[in-house]
Amino acid sequence: MGRYQMSRKNVDIFLGKHITNKQFLESRELQNKCMLALLKHNKKILRKQIRKYANSNVNGVWVTESGILGAAHLAGAGNVKRWFKNGKNPKDKLGTSLEDYMKLFGGYNLQIPN
Numbered sequence: 621m622g623r624y625q626m627s628r629k630n631v632d633i634f635l636g637k638h639i640t641n642k643q644f645l646e647s648r649e650l651q652n653k654c655m656l657a658l659l660k661h662n663k664k665i666l667r668k669q670i671r672k673y674a675n676s677n678v679n680g681v682w683v684t685e686s687g688i689l690g691a692a693h694l695a696g697a698g699n700v701k702r703w704f705k706n707g708k709n710p711k712d713k714l715g716t717s718l719e720d721y722m723k724l725f726g727g728y729n730l731q732i733p734n
Contacts, residue, residue, distance in 0.1 A: 679719070687725050
């Protein structure tokens with residue numbers, strides 16, 4: 621839900637269960653806060669892959685930190701790890717693949733603290 625298509629589960633984890641759907645959807649600040657927390661979380665989980673593969677070509681895809689984190693947000697950090705390990709390229713319900721997300725969100729300059 622919201623501008624970053626956050627799951628209810630992630631809202632609960634990163635903002636607390638006291639936030640209602642209405643409060644979340646009406647607050648750009650809460651949505652941004654939740655997204656930043658998720659990005660930091662995924663960056664920590666994927667730090668080894670970011671260090672090893674950022675700014676290189678993997679499976680025919682130019683990999684960047686922002687692409688890795690964009691793919692993790694929409695396909696899951698575990699799927700990103702599996703992609704680096706065995707090239708498995710899952711698709712979401714709309715048919716968009718992890719590689720599609722990595723390309724779409726690749727090349728952005730992120731200012732995410734560790």
